[in-house]
Amino acid sequence: MAESAEDRYARWQWIHETAVMTGWDFAALGSRLVADEPPWDFDLTCAKAMARLQPCLDMGTGGGERLSKLVKSVSTVGGFISRRSSVHASEGWKPNLAVATSALEEYGIEVREYDSETGEPMPWSDDFFDLVMNRHESYDPAELARVVAPDGRFLTQQVDGTEASEFRLWFDGRPEAPENRLGPRLDELESQGFTITDADEWTGTMEFADVEAVIEYLAYIPWDVPGFTVADNLVALDRLAARRSPIEVTQKRFHIAAER
Template identity: 85%
Template sequence: MAESAEDRYARWAWIHETAVMTGWNFDPLGSRVVADDPPWDFDLTCAKAMAQSMPCLDMGTGGGERLGELVKHVSTIGGFLNRGSSVFASEGWKPNLELATSALAEYGIEVCEYDSETGEPMPWPDDFFELVMNRHESYDPSELARVVMPDGRFLTQQVDGTEAGEFRRWFGGTPEAPDNRLEPCIDELEAHGFTISDADEWTGTMEFADVEAIIEYLAYVPWDVPGFNVADNLVALDRLAARRSPIEVAQKRFLIVAER
């Protein structure tokens, strides 16, 4: 018997309501989402900088997965594994805070609660870090200028706030952070005393195997379509379900290397 529209809609709603991310991990989507990579290797850039910089901070460390891999990589190139106490991490989401604290304990890395969007100061003194790394996390330029020591560096890879515009054409809404783009971010960092030594931007493609992969993804990344729910978007979802797969959207990234 063919599935009824009501059963299909109920399944879609269940997918969206039950999708929960742990750490910063899209593994539940598996091969149903295939994304291009930027031409630069941000993790390698961070690893090389970490090997030469102490103390350093990983902002928005998620569940600590990436930082743990960076620490292991740095140790293979003669880095600081025996100086783990000089590495710090921050995380603003409490479930991830607990995961990261547990995952990074073996390296002697302290994980502090911090979310730049609260407006609270970073929990470190002035001129404390030689290196701050930030992958897809918000930041406060004035706080960075305070905690990064003179001649220290800030490395960030950001998601352009206008990426995946297809989602908002299909489901409505506006970008949550439309000003999170390369040029405005460069201007803001320079206004706070940073010198930009490298910057780049890139547009690629993200492919979804079907509409259900999109529904699950939007549960993990709700800021792409603020307020999205299945019930209000059945017509658009039905159109996408009838399309030939895969379903493509644009992804956008930019890179900034800044020195104070």
């Protein structure tokens, strides 16, 4: 017996309501999401910098998964952590704080709550860090200039604010941070006294196996289409479900290396 439209819509609603991310992990999507990777290796760049620049900070550490791997990989690039207290982490999303604290406890890494979008100062003193790393997290250039020591470095990989324009076309959404582009970010950092040593941008593809994978992904990343609901987008979702081929969405990334 074929599934009724009502049952299909109820299933989609259930997927969207029950999808909960722990830390920063898309493993639940498995092979239903295949994403291209940028040509640079941001994690390797960070590991090499950590090997010689401490104290260091990982901004927006998520569930601590990436920082755990970075700490382990420092020795493979010829470096070492001088002391356990020389690595720090911040996280702005409350559900991740406990997850990150638990994951990083064995490395002696304290996780402090910080979200640059609140306008609050970073919870560290002036010139505290020789290295600040930031992967897909917002930041305040003026606060970075305050906490990064002279001759210190800032490394970031960002999601371009115009990524996944297909989502906005299909679901009539608006990007949360359209100004998050390479050019403006370079200008902001330079205005705070940073010197740009490397920067690049890249465009690739994310491929979803089916419409259910898209719905689950949007539940994990609600800022891609703020306010998205299944009920308000049934026509668009039906059109996507009728496609025979995988559903493709544009990825956009940029990275910056800067010195103070």
